[in-house]
Amino acid sequence: MIERHLNIPKIAQRLSQLNLTLEDFKANVGVDRRTIERLISGKTTTPQRETVRIIAEFLDLPVHEILALGEADTAVPLSEQELYLPMTGAYCVGREREIEQLDRAWSDRKLNLFSIVAMGGAGKSALVNRWVGMLAQDGWRGAERVFGWTFHSQGMRDTVASADAFFDAALRFFGNAEPGAKTAWDKGKRLAHLVRQQRTLLLLDGIEPLQEPPGPKAGQIKDAALAALLQSLASQQPGLCVVTTRIGVADIDAWHSTTAEVLNLQGFSDDAGAEFLQVLGVQGPVAERRAASRTFGGHVLALQLLGAYLKETRGGGCQPPLRDYHAR
Incomplete structure:
Protein backbone atom coordinates (compact mmCIF):
# COMPACT_ATOMS: atom_id res chain seq x y z
CA MET A 1 0.00 0.00 0.00
CA THR A 74 13.40 16.13 2.34
CA ALA A 75 12.12 19.46 3.59
CA VAL A 76 12.32 21.96 6.38
CA PRO A 77 9.80 20.93 9.06
CA LEU A 78 7.12 23.56 9.55
CA SER A 79 8.41 24.03 13.09
CA GLU A 80 11.70 25.30 11.58
CA GLN A 81 10.23 28.06 9.42
CA GLU A 82 8.53 31.25 10.48
CA LEU A 83 7.62 34.04 8.07
CA TYR A 84 6.35 37.52 8.91
CA LEU A 85 6.54 39.00 5.42
CA PRO A 86 4.15 41.55 3.88
CA MET A 87 1.15 40.56 1.80
CA THR A 88 1.75 41.12 -1.91
CA GLY A 89 -0.27 40.59 -5.08
CA ALA A 90 -0.87 37.16 -6.53
CA TYR A 91 0.97 37.95 -9.75
CA CYS A 92 4.72 38.22 -10.29
CA VAL A 93 5.58 38.40 -13.98
CA GLY A 94 8.69 39.32 -15.92
CA ARG A 95 11.12 38.54 -13.10
CA GLU A 96 12.66 35.32 -14.41
CA ARG A 97 16.18 36.77 -14.49
CA GLU A 98 15.89 38.07 -10.92
CA ILE A 99 14.54 34.72 -9.71
CA GLU A 100 17.57 33.05 -11.31
CA GLN A 101 19.86 35.50 -9.50
CA LEU A 102 18.26 34.60 -6.18
CA ASP A 103 18.57 30.90 -7.01
CA ARG A 104 22.27 31.34 -7.76
CA ALA A 105 22.77 33.34 -4.57
CA TRP A 106 21.24 30.53 -2.50
CA SER A 107 23.31 27.87 -4.28
CA ASP A 108 26.58 29.81 -3.98
CA ARG A 109 28.05 28.77 -0.63
CA LYS A 110 30.55 31.64 -0.82
CA LEU A 111 27.81 34.29 -0.92
CA ASN A 112 26.44 35.32 2.47
CA LEU A 113 24.24 38.36 1.89
CA PHE A 114 22.04 39.40 -1.04
CA SER A 115 20.49 42.89 -1.14
CA ILE A 116 17.61 43.93 -3.40
CA VAL A 117 17.53 47.71 -3.79
CA ALA A 118 14.82 49.76 -5.51
CA MET A 119 12.38 52.59 -4.92
CA GLY A 120 9.12 51.93 -3.10
CA GLY A 121 6.50 50.07 -5.10
CA ALA A 122 9.04 48.52 -7.49
CA GLY A 123 8.09 44.97 -6.53
CA LYS A 124 10.89 43.98 -4.14
CA SER A 125 8.61 42.25 -1.64
CA ALA A 126 6.58 40.57 -4.38
CA LEU A 127 9.78 39.19 -5.90
CA VAL A 128 10.95 37.77 -2.57
CA ASN A 129 7.54 36.28 -1.80
CA ARG A 130 7.47 34.61 -5.20
CA TRP A 131 10.94 33.16 -4.71
CA VAL A 132 10.16 31.98 -1.18
CA GLY A 133 7.05 30.25 -2.48
CA MET A 134 9.14 28.45 -5.09
CA LEU A 135 11.66 27.37 -2.45
CA ALA A 136 8.88 26.05 -0.24
CA GLN A 137 7.46 24.09 -3.14
CA ASP A 138 10.90 22.54 -3.68
CA GLY A 139 11.29 21.54 -0.03
CA TRP A 140 13.42 24.61 0.76
CA ARG A 141 16.41 23.29 -1.23
CA GLY A 142 18.61 22.43 1.69
CA ALA A 143 17.62 25.21 4.08
CA GLU A 144 17.51 23.92 7.64
CA ARG A 145 15.76 26.98 9.05
CA VAL A 146 13.84 29.82 7.41
CA PHE A 147 12.90 33.09 9.13
CA GLY A 148 11.39 36.17 7.50
CA TRP A 149 10.52 39.60 8.91
CA THR A 150 9.24 42.89 7.54
CA PHE A 151 10.30 46.17 9.13
CA HIS A 152 7.38 48.10 7.67
CA SER A 153 4.36 48.72 9.88
CA GLN A 154 1.32 46.87 8.62
CA GLY A 155 -0.95 49.85 9.17
CA MET A 156 -0.93 53.47 8.06
CA ARG A 157 2.60 54.25 9.21
CA ASP A 158 5.61 53.36 7.06
CA THR A 159 8.23 53.59 9.78
CA VAL A 160 9.45 51.65 12.79
CA ALA A 161 11.32 53.06 15.77
CA SER A 162 13.70 50.14 16.32
CA ALA A 163 14.42 46.52 15.49
CA ASP A 164 13.48 45.33 18.99
CA ALA A 165 10.40 43.38 17.92
CA PHE A 166 12.41 41.59 15.24
CA PHE A 167 15.18 40.62 17.65
CA ASP A 168 12.70 39.41 20.27
CA ALA A 169 11.00 37.14 17.72
CA ALA A 170 14.19 35.99 16.02
CA LEU A 171 16.10 35.20 19.22
CA ARG A 172 13.13 33.17 20.42
CA PHE A 173 12.87 31.31 17.10
CA PHE A 174 16.58 30.50 16.96
CA GLY A 175 16.57 29.18 20.53
CA ASN A 176 18.43 31.84 22.48
CA ALA A 177 19.01 30.52 25.99
CA GLU A 178 21.32 33.23 27.28
CA PRO A 179 20.25 36.23 29.39
CA GLY A 180 19.81 39.63 27.79
CA ALA A 181 22.81 41.07 25.95
CA LYS A 182 24.69 43.91 27.61
CA THR A 183 24.60 46.12 24.53
CA ALA A 184 22.65 46.33 21.28
CA TRP A 185 25.80 45.36 19.40
CA ASP A 186 26.10 42.22 21.55
CA LYS A 187 22.48 41.37 20.75
CA GLY A 188 23.17 41.50 17.03
CA LYS A 189 26.31 39.38 17.39
CA ARG A 190 24.42 36.86 19.50
CA LEU A 191 21.69 36.42 16.90
CA ALA A 192 24.30 36.08 14.14
CA HIS A 193 25.95 33.30 16.15
CA LEU A 194 22.64 31.45 16.44
CA VAL A 195 21.85 31.89 12.75
CA ARG A 196 25.23 30.37 11.84
CA GLN A 197 24.56 27.12 13.67
CA GLN A 198 22.61 25.71 10.70
CA ARG A 199 22.14 26.55 7.04
CA THR A 200 19.60 29.32 7.45
CA LEU A 201 17.65 31.49 5.03
CA LEU A 202 17.06 34.84 6.75
CA LEU A 203 14.74 37.28 4.95
CA LEU A 204 14.67 40.93 6.05
CA ASP A 205 12.09 43.01 4.18
CA GLY A 206 12.07 46.79 3.99
CA ILE A 207 14.86 47.81 6.36
CA GLU A 208 15.00 51.42 5.09
CA PRO A 209 13.08 52.84 8.10
CA LEU A 210 16.18 51.89 10.11
CA GLN A 211 18.64 53.47 7.67
CA GLU A 212 19.93 57.02 7.33
CA PRO A 213 18.21 58.95 4.51
CA PRO A 214 20.12 60.39 1.52
CA GLY A 215 22.92 62.62 2.74
CA PRO A 216 26.41 62.25 4.24
CA LYS A 217 25.43 59.04 6.09
CA ALA A 218 23.14 57.66 3.39
CA GLY A 219 22.27 54.01 3.89
CA GLN A 220 23.94 53.57 7.27
CA ILE A 221 21.88 51.49 9.69
CA LYS A 222 20.77 53.47 12.73
CA ASP A 223 20.03 50.40 14.87
CA ALA A 224 23.29 49.05 16.31
CA ALA A 225 21.96 45.52 16.80
CA LEU A 226 20.82 45.24 13.18
CA ALA A 227 24.12 46.67 11.93
CA ALA A 228 26.04 44.08 13.97
CA LEU A 229 23.85 41.27 12.67
CA LEU A 230 24.28 42.17 9.00
CA GLN A 231 28.01 42.75 9.25
CA SER A 232 28.49 39.45 11.06
CA LEU A 233 26.42 37.50 8.55
CA ALA A 234 28.07 39.19 5.58
CA SER A 235 31.41 38.10 6.99
CA GLN A 236 30.58 34.44 7.61
CA GLN A 237 27.64 32.05 7.59
CA PRO A 238 26.63 28.76 5.90
CA GLY A 239 23.30 30.13 4.64
CA LEU A 240 22.05 33.36 3.09
CA CYS A 241 20.54 36.62 4.31
CA VAL A 242 18.29 38.39 1.79
CA VAL A 243 17.61 42.09 2.44
CA THR A 244 15.21 44.42 0.62
CA THR A 245 15.53 48.18 0.96
CA ARG A 246 15.06 51.46 -0.89
CA ILE A 247 18.67 52.51 -0.31
CA GLY A 248 21.88 50.47 -0.37
CA VAL A 249 23.19 49.24 2.99
CA ALA A 250 26.37 51.24 3.60
CA ASP A 251 27.39 49.06 6.55
CA ILE A 252 28.21 46.10 4.28
CA ASP A 253 30.03 47.99 1.50
CA ALA A 254 33.30 46.30 2.52
CA TRP A 255 31.88 42.89 1.55
CA HIS A 256 30.53 43.86 -1.88
CA SER A 257 31.90 41.77 -4.75
CA THR A 258 33.15 39.16 -2.27
CA THR A 259 30.53 37.71 0.07
CA ALA A 260 27.75 40.26 -0.52
CA GLU A 261 25.89 41.00 -3.74
CA VAL A 262 23.44 43.76 -4.71
CA LEU A 263 20.55 43.53 -7.16
CA ASN A 264 19.34 46.96 -8.28
CA LEU A 265 15.80 46.02 -9.23
CA GLN A 266 14.56 47.77 -12.35
CA GLY A 267 11.01 48.41 -13.52
CA PHE A 268 9.20 46.02 -15.82
CA SER A 269 10.26 45.79 -19.44
CA ASP A 270 7.60 46.92 -21.91
CA ASP A 271 6.62 43.30 -22.59
CA ALA A 272 6.48 42.36 -18.91
CA GLY A 273 4.46 45.48 -18.11
CA ALA A 274 2.02 44.62 -20.89
CA GLU A 275 1.67 41.10 -19.50
CA PHE A 276 1.16 42.44 -15.98
CA LEU A 277 -1.63 44.75 -17.13
CA GLN A 278 -3.25 41.83 -18.92
CA VAL A 279 -3.29 39.60 -15.82
CA LEU A 280 -4.79 42.55 -13.94
CA GLY A 281 -7.70 42.50 -16.38
CA VAL A 282 -6.71 45.21 -18.88
CA GLN A 283 -7.90 44.06 -22.28
CA GLY A 284 -6.33 46.56 -24.67
CA PRO A 285 -4.03 45.76 -27.61
CA VAL A 286 -0.51 44.62 -26.75
CA ALA A 287 0.97 47.77 -28.28
CA GLU A 288 -1.25 49.95 -26.06
CA ARG A 289 -0.28 48.01 -22.95
CA ARG A 290 3.42 48.16 -23.81
CA ALA A 291 3.17 51.91 -24.29
CA ALA A 292 1.37 52.29 -20.97
CA SER A 293 4.10 50.36 -19.19
CA ARG A 294 6.74 52.56 -20.81
CA THR A 295 4.84 55.72 -19.84
CA PHE A 296 4.86 54.68 -16.19
CA GLY A 297 8.47 53.53 -16.28
CA GLY A 298 7.50 49.91 -15.70
CA HIS A 299 6.78 50.81 -12.06
CA VAL A 300 4.91 47.87 -10.55
CA LEU A 301 2.69 49.76 -8.11
CA ALA A 302 1.83 52.44 -10.68
CA LEU A 303 0.79 49.79 -13.19
CA GLN A 304 -1.18 47.96 -10.52
CA LEU A 305 -3.12 51.12 -9.71
CA LEU A 306 -3.64 51.84 -13.40
CA GLY A 307 -4.93 48.32 -13.98
CA ALA A 308 -7.34 48.58 -11.06
CA TYR A 309 -8.58 51.96 -12.29
CA LEU A 310 -9.18 50.74 -15.85
CA LYS A 311 -10.90 47.59 -14.68
CA GLU A 312 -13.16 49.56 -12.34
CA THR A 313 -14.04 52.44 -14.67
CA ARG A 314 -13.66 50.95 -18.13
CA GLY A 315 -14.38 47.27 -17.56
CA GLY A 316 -10.76 46.48 -18.36
CA GLY A 317 -10.68 48.42 -21.63
CA CYS A 318 -7.60 50.54 -22.21
CA GLN A 319 -9.04 53.01 -24.70
CA PRO A 320 -9.17 55.95 -24.62
CA PRO A 321 -7.47 56.50 -21.21
CA LEU A 322 -4.13 54.93 -22.16
CA ARG A 323 -3.97 56.94 -25.36
CA ASP A 324 -4.59 60.04 -23.29
CA TYR A 325 -1.58 59.17 -21.12
CA HIS A 326 0.62 58.54 -24.16
CA ALA A 327 -0.26 61.90 -25.69
CA ARG A 328 0.97 63.83 -22.66
Whole structure:
Protein backbone atom coordinates (compact mmCIF):
# COMPACT_ATOMS: atom_id res chain seq x y z
CA MET A 1 0.00 0.00 0.00
CA ILE A 2 1.36 3.45 -0.93
CA GLU A 3 1.97 5.63 2.10
CA ARG A 4 0.21 8.99 2.20
CA HIS A 5 1.61 11.92 4.12
CA LEU A 6 1.15 15.66 4.22
CA ASN A 7 2.93 17.63 1.52
CA ILE A 8 4.85 19.83 3.95
CA PRO A 9 6.51 22.07 1.31
CA LYS A 10 3.13 22.81 -0.28
CA ILE A 11 1.53 23.61 3.07
CA ALA A 12 4.47 25.85 4.01
CA GLN A 13 4.17 27.66 0.69
CA ARG A 14 0.45 28.20 1.18
CA LEU A 15 0.90 29.52 4.73
CA SER A 16 3.44 31.98 3.35
CA GLN A 17 1.00 33.10 0.65
CA LEU A 18 -1.73 33.59 3.28
CA ASN A 19 0.69 35.43 5.59
CA LEU A 20 -0.01 32.90 8.34
CA THR A 21 2.43 31.53 10.90
CA LEU A 22 2.64 27.95 12.07
CA GLU A 23 0.95 28.97 15.31
CA ASP A 24 -1.93 30.53 13.36
CA PHE A 25 -2.30 27.26 11.47
CA LYS A 26 -2.30 25.10 14.60
CA ALA A 27 -4.74 27.36 16.43
CA ASN A 28 -7.29 27.90 13.67
CA VAL A 29 -7.25 24.91 11.33
CA GLY A 30 -9.98 23.10 13.26
CA VAL A 31 -8.04 19.91 13.98
CA ASP A 32 -6.80 18.74 17.39
CA ARG A 33 -3.50 20.50 18.03
CA ARG A 34 -1.70 17.30 19.04
CA THR A 35 -2.82 15.63 15.82
CA ILE A 36 -1.49 18.51 13.74
CA GLU A 37 1.83 18.52 15.59
CA ARG A 38 2.27 14.78 15.07
CA LEU A 39 1.52 15.13 11.36
CA ILE A 40 3.93 18.04 10.97
CA SER A 41 6.73 16.30 12.88
CA GLY A 42 6.29 13.09 10.91
CA LYS A 43 5.37 10.99 13.95
CA THR A 44 2.06 10.31 12.20
CA THR A 45 2.41 9.66 8.46
CA THR A 46 -1.10 8.55 7.48
CA PRO A 47 -3.61 11.36 8.12
CA GLN A 48 -7.30 10.51 8.30
CA ARG A 49 -9.40 11.53 5.31
CA GLU A 50 -11.49 13.94 7.38
CA THR A 51 -8.34 15.58 8.75
CA VAL A 52 -7.01 16.04 5.22
CA ARG A 53 -10.34 17.51 4.11
CA ILE A 54 -10.37 20.04 6.97
CA ILE A 55 -6.78 21.12 6.31
CA ALA A 56 -7.43 21.48 2.58
CA GLU A 57 -10.54 23.57 3.25
CA PHE A 58 -8.65 25.82 5.69
CA LEU A 59 -5.86 26.39 3.16
CA ASP A 60 -8.33 26.69 0.25
CA LEU A 61 -6.45 24.01 -1.70
CA PRO A 62 -7.57 20.81 -3.46
CA VAL A 63 -7.09 17.73 -1.29
CA HIS A 64 -4.58 16.18 -3.68
CA GLU A 65 -2.27 19.20 -3.37
CA ILE A 66 -1.70 18.78 0.35
CA LEU A 67 -0.93 15.06 0.08
CA ALA A 68 2.25 13.40 -1.13
CA LEU A 69 2.75 9.74 -1.95
CA GLY A 70 5.68 7.46 -1.26
CA GLU A 71 8.78 8.47 0.64
CA ALA A 72 8.61 11.68 2.65
CA ASP A 73 10.15 14.73 1.02
CA THR A 74 13.40 16.13 2.34
CA ALA A 75 12.12 19.46 3.59
CA VAL A 76 12.32 21.96 6.38
CA PRO A 77 9.80 20.93 9.06
CA LEU A 78 7.12 23.56 9.55
CA SER A 79 8.41 24.03 13.09
CA GLU A 80 11.70 25.30 11.58
CA GLN A 81 10.23 28.06 9.42
CA GLU A 82 8.53 31.25 10.48
CA LEU A 83 7.62 34.04 8.07
CA TYR A 84 6.35 37.52 8.91
CA LEU A 85 6.54 39.00 5.42
CA PRO A 86 4.15 41.55 3.88
CA MET A 87 1.15 40.56 1.80
CA THR A 88 1.75 41.12 -1.91
CA GLY A 89 -0.27 40.59 -5.08
CA ALA A 90 -0.87 37.16 -6.53
CA TYR A 91 0.97 37.95 -9.75
CA CYS A 92 4.72 38.22 -10.29
CA VAL A 93 5.58 38.40 -13.98
CA GLY A 94 8.69 39.32 -15.92
CA ARG A 95 11.12 38.54 -13.10
CA GLU A 96 12.66 35.32 -14.41
CA ARG A 97 16.18 36.77 -14.49
CA GLU A 98 15.89 38.07 -10.92
CA ILE A 99 14.54 34.72 -9.71
CA GLU A 100 17.57 33.05 -11.31
CA GLN A 101 19.86 35.50 -9.50
CA LEU A 102 18.26 34.60 -6.18
CA ASP A 103 18.57 30.90 -7.01
CA ARG A 104 22.27 31.34 -7.76
CA ALA A 105 22.77 33.34 -4.57
CA TRP A 106 21.24 30.53 -2.50
CA SER A 107 23.31 27.87 -4.28
CA ASP A 108 26.58 29.81 -3.98
CA ARG A 109 28.05 28.77 -0.63
CA LYS A 110 30.55 31.64 -0.82
CA LEU A 111 27.81 34.29 -0.92
CA ASN A 112 26.44 35.32 2.47
CA LEU A 113 24.24 38.36 1.89
CA PHE A 114 22.04 39.40 -1.04
CA SER A 115 20.49 42.89 -1.14
CA ILE A 116 17.61 43.93 -3.40
CA VAL A 117 17.53 47.71 -3.79
CA ALA A 118 14.82 49.76 -5.51
CA MET A 119 12.38 52.59 -4.92
CA GLY A 120 9.12 51.93 -3.10
CA GLY A 121 6.50 50.07 -5.10
CA ALA A 122 9.04 48.52 -7.49
CA GLY A 123 8.09 44.97 -6.53
CA LYS A 124 10.89 43.98 -4.14
CA SER A 125 8.61 42.25 -1.64
CA ALA A 126 6.58 40.57 -4.38
CA LEU A 127 9.78 39.19 -5.90
CA VAL A 128 10.95 37.77 -2.57
CA ASN A 129 7.54 36.28 -1.80
CA ARG A 130 7.47 34.61 -5.20
CA TRP A 131 10.94 33.16 -4.71
CA VAL A 132 10.16 31.98 -1.18
CA GLY A 133 7.05 30.25 -2.48
CA MET A 134 9.14 28.45 -5.09
CA LEU A 135 11.66 27.37 -2.45
CA ALA A 136 8.88 26.05 -0.24
CA GLN A 137 7.46 24.09 -3.14
CA ASP A 138 10.90 22.54 -3.68
CA GLY A 139 11.29 21.54 -0.03
CA TRP A 140 13.42 24.61 0.76
CA ARG A 141 16.41 23.29 -1.23
CA GLY A 142 18.61 22.43 1.69
CA ALA A 143 17.62 25.21 4.08
CA GLU A 144 17.51 23.92 7.64
CA ARG A 145 15.76 26.98 9.05
CA VAL A 146 13.84 29.82 7.41
CA PHE A 147 12.90 33.09 9.13
CA GLY A 148 11.39 36.17 7.50
CA TRP A 149 10.52 39.60 8.91
CA THR A 150 9.24 42.89 7.54
CA PHE A 151 10.30 46.17 9.13
CA HIS A 152 7.38 48.10 7.67
CA SER A 153 4.36 48.72 9.88
CA GLN A 154 1.32 46.87 8.62
CA GLY A 155 -0.95 49.85 9.17
CA MET A 156 -0.93 53.47 8.06
CA ARG A 157 2.60 54.25 9.21
CA ASP A 158 5.61 53.36 7.06
CA THR A 159 8.23 53.59 9.78
CA VAL A 160 9.45 51.65 12.79
CA ALA A 161 11.32 53.06 15.77
CA SER A 162 13.70 50.14 16.32
CA ALA A 163 14.42 46.52 15.49
CA ASP A 164 13.48 45.33 18.99
CA ALA A 165 10.40 43.38 17.92
CA PHE A 166 12.41 41.59 15.24
CA PHE A 167 15.18 40.62 17.65
CA ASP A 168 12.70 39.41 20.27
CA ALA A 169 11.00 37.14 17.72
CA ALA A 170 14.19 35.99 16.02
CA LEU A 171 16.10 35.20 19.22
CA ARG A 172 13.13 33.17 20.42
CA PHE A 173 12.87 31.31 17.10
CA PHE A 174 16.58 30.50 16.96
CA GLY A 175 16.57 29.18 20.53
CA ASN A 176 18.43 31.84 22.48
CA ALA A 177 19.01 30.52 25.99
CA GLU A 178 21.32 33.23 27.28
CA PRO A 179 20.25 36.23 29.39
CA GLY A 180 19.81 39.63 27.79
CA ALA A 181 22.81 41.07 25.95
CA LYS A 182 24.69 43.91 27.61
CA THR A 183 24.60 46.12 24.53
CA ALA A 184 22.65 46.33 21.28
CA TRP A 185 25.80 45.36 19.40
CA ASP A 186 26.10 42.22 21.55
CA LYS A 187 22.48 41.37 20.75
CA GLY A 188 23.17 41.50 17.03
CA LYS A 189 26.31 39.38 17.39
CA ARG A 190 24.42 36.86 19.50
CA LEU A 191 21.69 36.42 16.90
CA ALA A 192 24.30 36.08 14.14
CA HIS A 193 25.95 33.30 16.15
CA LEU A 194 22.64 31.45 16.44
CA VAL A 195 21.85 31.89 12.75
CA ARG A 196 25.23 30.37 11.84
CA GLN A 197 24.56 27.12 13.67
CA GLN A 198 22.61 25.71 10.70
CA ARG A 199 22.14 26.55 7.04
CA THR A 200 19.60 29.32 7.45
CA LEU A 201 17.65 31.49 5.03
CA LEU A 202 17.06 34.84 6.75
CA LEU A 203 14.74 37.28 4.95
CA LEU A 204 14.67 40.93 6.05
CA ASP A 205 12.09 43.01 4.18
CA GLY A 206 12.07 46.79 3.99
CA ILE A 207 14.86 47.81 6.36
CA GLU A 208 15.00 51.42 5.09
CA PRO A 209 13.08 52.84 8.10
CA LEU A 210 16.18 51.89 10.11
CA GLN A 211 18.64 53.47 7.67
CA GLU A 212 19.93 57.02 7.33
CA PRO A 213 18.21 58.95 4.51
CA PRO A 214 20.12 60.39 1.52
CA GLY A 215 22.92 62.62 2.74
CA PRO A 216 26.41 62.25 4.24
CA LYS A 217 25.43 59.04 6.09
CA ALA A 218 23.14 57.66 3.39
CA GLY A 219 22.27 54.01 3.89
CA GLN A 220 23.94 53.57 7.27
CA ILE A 221 21.88 51.49 9.69
CA LYS A 222 20.77 53.47 12.73
CA ASP A 223 20.03 50.40 14.87
CA ALA A 224 23.29 49.05 16.31
CA ALA A 225 21.96 45.52 16.80
CA LEU A 226 20.82 45.24 13.18
CA ALA A 227 24.12 46.67 11.93
CA ALA A 228 26.04 44.08 13.97
CA LEU A 229 23.85 41.27 12.67
CA LEU A 230 24.28 42.17 9.00
CA GLN A 231 28.01 42.75 9.25
CA SER A 232 28.49 39.45 11.06
CA LEU A 233 26.42 37.50 8.55
CA ALA A 234 28.07 39.19 5.58
CA SER A 235 31.41 38.10 6.99
CA GLN A 236 30.58 34.44 7.61
CA GLN A 237 27.64 32.05 7.59
CA PRO A 238 26.63 28.76 5.90
CA GLY A 239 23.30 30.13 4.64
CA LEU A 240 22.05 33.36 3.09
CA CYS A 241 20.54 36.62 4.31
CA VAL A 242 18.29 38.39 1.79
CA VAL A 243 17.61 42.09 2.44
CA THR A 244 15.21 44.42 0.62
CA THR A 245 15.53 48.18 0.96
CA ARG A 246 15.06 51.46 -0.89
CA ILE A 247 18.67 52.51 -0.31
CA GLY A 248 21.88 50.47 -0.37
CA VAL A 249 23.19 49.24 2.99
CA ALA A 250 26.37 51.24 3.60
CA ASP A 251 27.39 49.06 6.55
CA ILE A 252 28.21 46.10 4.28
CA ASP A 253 30.03 47.99 1.50
CA ALA A 254 33.30 46.30 2.52
CA TRP A 255 31.88 42.89 1.55
CA HIS A 256 30.53 43.86 -1.88
CA SER A 257 31.90 41.77 -4.75
CA THR A 258 33.15 39.16 -2.27
CA THR A 259 30.53 37.71 0.07
CA ALA A 260 27.75 40.26 -0.52
CA GLU A 261 25.89 41.00 -3.74
CA VAL A 262 23.44 43.76 -4.71
CA LEU A 263 20.55 43.53 -7.16
CA ASN A 264 19.34 46.96 -8.28
CA LEU A 265 15.80 46.02 -9.23
CA GLN A 266 14.56 47.77 -12.35
CA GLY A 267 11.01 48.41 -13.52
CA PHE A 268 9.20 46.02 -15.82
CA SER A 269 10.26 45.79 -19.44
CA ASP A 270 7.60 46.92 -21.91
CA ASP A 271 6.62 43.30 -22.59
CA ALA A 272 6.48 42.36 -18.91
CA GLY A 273 4.46 45.48 -18.11
CA ALA A 274 2.02 44.62 -20.89
CA GLU A 275 1.67 41.10 -19.50
CA PHE A 276 1.16 42.44 -15.98
CA LEU A 277 -1.63 44.75 -17.13
CA GLN A 278 -3.25 41.83 -18.92
CA VAL A 279 -3.29 39.60 -15.82
CA LEU A 280 -4.79 42.55 -13.94
CA GLY A 281 -7.70 42.50 -16.38
CA VAL A 282 -6.71 45.21 -18.88
CA GLN A 283 -7.90 44.06 -22.28
CA GLY A 284 -6.33 46.56 -24.67
CA PRO A 285 -4.03 45.76 -27.61
CA VAL A 286 -0.51 44.62 -26.75
CA ALA A 287 0.97 47.77 -28.28
CA GLU A 288 -1.25 49.95 -26.06
CA ARG A 289 -0.28 48.01 -22.95
CA ARG A 290 3.42 48.16 -23.81
CA ALA A 291 3.17 51.91 -24.29
CA ALA A 292 1.37 52.29 -20.97
CA SER A 293 4.10 50.36 -19.19
CA ARG A 294 6.74 52.56 -20.81
CA THR A 295 4.84 55.72 -19.84
CA PHE A 296 4.86 54.68 -16.19
CA GLY A 297 8.47 53.53 -16.28
CA GLY A 298 7.50 49.91 -15.70
CA HIS A 299 6.78 50.81 -12.06
CA VAL A 300 4.91 47.87 -10.55
CA LEU A 301 2.69 49.76 -8.11
CA ALA A 302 1.83 52.44 -10.68
CA LEU A 303 0.79 49.79 -13.19
CA GLN A 304 -1.18 47.96 -10.52
CA LEU A 305 -3.12 51.12 -9.71
CA LEU A 306 -3.64 51.84 -13.40
CA GLY A 307 -4.93 48.32 -13.98
CA ALA A 308 -7.34 48.58 -11.06
CA TYR A 309 -8.58 51.96 -12.29
CA LEU A 310 -9.18 50.74 -15.85
CA LYS A 311 -10.90 47.59 -14.68
CA GLU A 312 -13.16 49.56 -12.34
CA THR A 313 -14.04 52.44 -14.67
CA ARG A 314 -13.66 50.95 -18.13
CA GLY A 315 -14.38 47.27 -17.56
CA GLY A 316 -10.76 46.48 -18.36
CA GLY A 317 -10.68 48.42 -21.63
CA CYS A 318 -7.60 50.54 -22.21
CA GLN A 319 -9.04 53.01 -24.70
CA PRO A 320 -9.17 55.95 -24.62
CA PRO A 321 -7.47 56.50 -21.21
CA LEU A 322 -4.13 54.93 -22.16
CA ARG A 323 -3.97 56.94 -25.36
CA ASP A 324 -4.59 60.04 -23.29
CA TYR A 325 -1.58 59.17 -21.12
CA HIS A 326 0.62 58.54 -24.16
CA ALA A 327 -0.26 61.90 -25.69
CA ARG A 328 0.97 63.83 -22.66
